[in-house]
Amino acid sequence: MRALIAGFGALLAGLLVVGGVVLDDEPRPVEDSGGSGELNLDAVPEEFRAALLDAAGRCPGVSGPLLAAQIEVESGWNPAAVSPAGAQGIAQFMPGTWRTWGRDYSGDGVADPFNATDAIGSQADYMCHLRDLSDAGLASGAMSGDAVQLTLASYNAGPGAVAKHRGIPPFTETRRYVDRVLAAVAKYTLTGDDGQYEGQGPGVSADGTYRVSMPGSGHLDPSTLCELSWSPRILLRCDAAQALERLNVAYTDRFGAPLGVSDGYRDYASQVAIAAAKPHLAAKPGTSNHGWGLAADLIGVSPEGSERYRWLREHGPTYGWQHPSWARIGGSKPEAWHWEYVGVRT
Numbered sequence: 488m489r490a491l492i493a494g495f496g497a498l499l500a501g502l503l504v505v506g507g508v509v510l511d512d513e514p515r516p517v518e519d520s521g522g523s524g525e526l527n528l529d530a531v532p533e534e535f536r537a538a539l540l541d542a543a544g545r546c547p548g549v550s551g552p553l554l555a556a557q558i559e560v561e562s563g564w565n566p567a568a569v570s571p572a573g574a575q576g577i578a579q580f581m582p583g584t585w586r587t588w589g590r591d592y593s594g595d596g597v598a599d600p601f602n603a604t605d606a607i608g609s610q611a612d613y614m615c616h617l618r619d620l621s622d623a624g625l626a627s628g629a630m631s632g633d634a635v636q637l638t639l640a641s642y643n644a645g646p647g648a649v650a651k652h653r654g655i656p657p658f659t660e661t662r663r664y665v666d667r668v669l670a671a672v673a674k675y676t677l678t679g680d681d682g683q684y685e686g687q688g689p690g691v692s693a694d695g696t697y698r699v700s701m702p703g704s705g706h707l708d709p710s711t712l713c714e715l716s717w718s719p720r721i722l723l724r725c726d727a728a729q730a731l732e733r734l735n736v737a738y739t740d741r742f743g744a745p746l747g748v749s750d751g752y753r754d755y756a757s758q759v760a761i762a763a764a765k766p767h768l769a770a771k772p773g774t775s776n777h778g779w780g781l782a783a784d785l786i787g788v789s790p791e792g793s794e795r796y797r798w799l800r801e802h803g804p805t806y807g808w809q810h811p812s813w814a815r816i817g818g819s820k821p822e823a824w825h826w827e828y829v830g831v832r833t
């Protein structure tokens with residue numbers, strides 16, 4: 488889907504004529520005015536992380552931190568928010584805008600502005616469109632200002648108002664909106680040098696459920712990986728593999744057969760291939776716990792309410808294996824089979 492959207496976007500950009508300027512589909516340099524930087528997932532509420540990761544970097548000029556900051560200001564991360572003016576959901580789409588831009592990113596068959604996954608994906612698409620309009624307006628001299636600020640002003644006041652005023656409209660609400668979003672960007676931007684994590688294993692998020700994109704994911708030193716004794720060819724980081732061995736002994740005692748494991752460590756190339764083949768199931772390459780050898784996909788534990796699933800929920804944490812809440816029913820990507828090693832808290 489990502490490739491499809493990118494292709495569609497490029498097609499649109501290739502055909503779009505704005506103010507006499509034909510936009511091409513060349514990647515643009517990313518501005519520094521609040522619009523760049525890597526997403527700090529720890530600042531994003533857990534249930535929205537997968538959707539944010541998918542939306543981050545949809546186009547070069549609209550970053551994950553910018554989208555996250557915008558959501559904070561729009562709705563305070565409330566998917567049920569409704570404004571007095573009738574704006575709906577976590578990204579506060581007006582119904583008319585949603586009719587044009589709303590898409591079913593959750594894959595449940597309905598494009599719903601109150602579904603956070605649908606809304607965040609559509610917000611990214613719409614922001615990319617507004618960014619294109621802003622860039623075109625700046626390039627043609629039809630407007631002046633900063634591309635990110637013009638894009639935010641367009642989201643708040645509508646692109647027509649920005650075009651009419653040839654820049655940020657003189658509306659107190661819109662100016663305040665732009666300021667507030669830009670002020671919130673820092674909170675959602677990852678700081679520090681990611682390179683320090685290379686080869687040192689993952690940076691575990693505060694709740695142990697997700698890792699930020701870092702060099703090294705999918706490029707682990709093979710000597711740090713161990714094969715499962717009962718499931719050859721499945722590799723995990725050795726401590727995670729040893730913990731799963733112990734969990735499997737208890738599981739086999741209980742159910743009379745070993746735990747089925749279909750997937751463990753994924754190198755970067757397979758993450759890219761899986762993300763292309765199953766965009767709604769696979770994490771953005773470089774962000775999956777499979778890339779750290781700390782996630783296992785289990786066979787026979789679905790659905791979530793099944794006896795085996797409930798047994799694992801009860802006993803897995805004793806061995807450091809947990810089912811992340813984003814992968815549970817009601818989470819952003821329910822996957823009963825996807826379990827992660829977070830270690831045992833002492």
Ligand SMILES: [Zn+2]
Binds near residue numbers: 777783784826
């Ligand atoms: Zn998985």
